[in-house]
Amino acid sequence: MRSQVSVTDCEYMSAMIPHHSIAVLTSERTQIKDACARELANGIIRAQRKEIAEIKWLVNDIGANGMAASTEAAKARPVPEFEGYLNEGD
Numbered sequence: 001m002r003s004q005v006s007v008t009d010c011e012y013m014s015a016m017i018p019h020h021s022i023a024v025l026t027s028e029r030t031q032i033k034d035a036c037a038r039e040l041a042n043g044i045i046r047a048q049r050k051e052i053a054e055i056k057w058l059v060n061d062i063g064a065n066g067m068a069a070s071t072e073a074a075k076a077r078p079v080p081e082f083e084g085y086l087n088e089g090d
Contacts, residue, residue, distance in 0.1 A: 010062055013055045020048040020055075028087070046084030053082040 027041040
């Protein structure tokens with residue numbers, strides 16, 4: 001793993017989308033037979049999709065409005081509530 005010192009906020013978040021997408025893809029494609037393990041995988045799918053949606057929103061928000069460089073600025077632009085989901089048939 002290389003140093004992340006020169007990576008910007010948006011670069012970091014954009015790089016996390018493929019990382020989260022791999023977790024979704026792996027969890028969807030695995031042939032889990034144990035009900036508890038399947039529920040865990042479904043939870044991972046929901047959580048990762050929620051985080052992907054939040055990342056995309058935040059990258060767009062920063063692009064449109066600039067950085068919220070303080071707690072006060074962040075509170076003035078609260079992140080909407082996002083939900084994860086499973087595909088039909090899951």
